Amino acid sequence: MMSKSVNVDYRALRDSYNGLYMANCGYDKARANQSLSNGDSDLVAFGVPFLANPDLVYRYQQNLALNDADSDTFYGGTEHGYTDYPFFGQKMT
Numbered sequence: 001m002m003s004k005s006v007n008v009d010y011r012a013l014r015d016s017y018n019g020l021y022m023a024n025c026g027y028d029k030a031r032a033n034q035s036l037s038n039g040d041s042d043l044v045a046f047g048v049p050f051l052a053n054p055d056l057v058y059r060y061q062q063n064l065a066l067n068d069a070d071s072d073t074f075y076g077g078t079e080h081g082y083t084d085y086p087f088f089g090q091k092m093t
């Protein structure tokens with residue numbers, strides 16, 4: 001998966017807020033685990049990976065390959081590209 005990189009001091013951001021800090025944007029499993037173990041975040045949200053993988057948690061738990069997201073179907077106004085990505089082992093319809 002493509003990982004976005006932005007010039008942000010995540011430690012400074014985390015330290016400036018006393019509540020639970022949820023990180024988001026460009027995280028995959030490895031980057032999320034790193035952020036959690038560094039203490040840079042308390043939890044991590046996944047957007048596009050979840051959109052393309054309805055069984056994302058299972059795939060991460062089992063270290064399975066992910067479906068690639070098709071950005072051409074983002075914001076399309078129909079269920080296509082939102083609810084029709086296959087679960088692991090299913091064929092794309």
Ligand SMILES: Cc1cc2nc3c(=O)[nH]c(=O)nc-3n(C[C@H](O)[C@H](O)[C@H](O)COP(=O)(O)O)c2cc1C
Nearest residue numbers: 004024025026027045046047048049051073074075
């Ligand atoms: C197709 C699409 C639809 C989204 N819809 C919403 C939404 O309705 N509300 C929202 O707060 N964020 C929405 N987002 C943003 C995601 O929740 C998330 O913040 C963003 O994709 C960055 O996280 P990621 O790199 O894990 O995808 C949407 C993103 C995409 C690609």
